[in-house]
Each structure stands twice: as structure tokens, then as C-alpha cells.
Amino acid sequence: MPYYELYYHLVWSTKHRAPLLTAVIEPIIYQYMRHKAHSLEAIIHALNGIEDHVHMVVTIPPKLAVAKFIGQVKGVASTRFNKEHKEHPPFFWQTEYSAFSFDKKRLPYVIAYVNRQKEHHAQHELIPLLEKDGTEDQQQTIHEPMGIYLPNYDQWFKEMQAT
Template structure:
């Protein structure tokens, strides 16, 4: 019996509410762990996860039966729940409603993964790649 074969990758980026620096060092690793766990629940394989204080990047494969919007909704929702309920953050924690999604060729996985893993350095030295980021200001 033959099975369908898909090789689908997406680079996702989303920001905190009003680009506030809500992703503190104390909750950063937990956020990335929850993101990875939720991807696994949807049968997605995380290639890279990273970010800075006001946004995150996620590079993952995804099966054909999972929409990008469902993936983002589940990951963002679970992270918000974890941060607000389990960590009881002193400030509110909220994501912006939108996100950016970029399709990725499997040959480009490594450079994008390296870029994601080095987010702090890219933002500190202003060497970000605008095509792989989201606009600074989202609200009118």
C-alpha cells in the first residue's frame, strides 16, 4: 500500500502585543518548550525555534492535514495559557492576533535555522533579514 508523501516546511513569526518585551529570560525556554511540544502534538517536526523579547520564530515541517492557521492558533494559545496560568507572570502576556508565514524549500532549512538560532545577535547588530521578519508596528 502506498502512502501520500509531503515535505512541507513553514517559517512562522509572530509578535507580542504591541511588540512589548514580554518574553523574559525566565520564561523564554519554557515558551520554546511549549511551542515544540504543541508542534509534536500536531505531528509537526520543529527544525528551529528562537526569538527575542518581542517576537518568536518557528521553523517546522507540517503534515498536509494541518493548516498553518490551526498550527499557529494551537501553539500561540498553549504558550499564552502556560505563561499566564503556570508562571503567573507579573504582567499580562498576550500575542498580537496576526502572524507571518513563509514557505520554505527543504534545501533552505539550514540557513533559516541558523538565522533563527541567532536572533539575539541579528537584532543586536541590526543584521536581520527583512524578508524573514515582521513589521515593527502592526497597529494603525
């Protein structure tokens, strides 16, 4: 069995950013997404959002492309909801999405950001880059100074031995 530490922060929106993820619908959609992610051998670390978009912090096995994972999770959630809950208006997602990768040291911070989505939006305290849903025309990459990736060798070696 392969060993991997792959962490992604995924963001996608409802079709036309319609406020479809109500207090009634959100837990149903999230349950479908969790079930599908589990069947794909992914681990959801955090899942939250507001009425018109979703944030997911997830580990996806390397045998599965990120785009394929997102397509399957979104597809199953909306298809099952529309089939099993005809009393509600139809549910659709935007085709676009955003995907960010990050390292294990940042995992607790990204989980906290996602878990506090409703608070962040209510207080207008957002990280704009992490709110993108892929509908923007230009790609953007976070660039960090190279120096942060050049640790003291002895310190790095001790950290690696401790894991």
C-alpha cells in the first residue's frame, strides 16, 4: 500500500451561485459528498460553506486525479439529491472549481478556515484567493519566498526523525 501525504483545499459553487445550500439541504448534500469521498478512499478533513459554495479539505489517493474526484463527488451529490428529493427545486453545481495543495504543517489552519466559513462570511473576514471557485478568467498561484523552504539542516533532520 503506498504512503502519501496529499492535502487539498477544494472550492466550488452552486450553479449561478444560487443560494441552494439551505439549512435543510446542506446536510443532505454533505452526507452524499462524504459517502462518495469515502468510496473513493479519500479522507475529508473539513467540509463547510455557505448557501452558494462549498469548501472541502481532503486527502485524495494518488491513483485518483483531483479533477476526477471533484467531478464524481459533485456529480453524485447533485444526482442523488435530485433523484431522492423531488420535493425540493433541482440542485446543480457550476462546472468550474478551484484546487489548492498545501503541506501537513498548514493542515490545521486550512481546516480551521473551512470550519469557520459561515463566521468568516458573516464577518466579511475572508482570504480572497481561497474563496475563488474557478469561474474567474485568470489563474493565480501563491508564491512564497524560497527562504522558507531552506530550513536549518539539523533542525529539519530532527523534525523528520520525529515523524
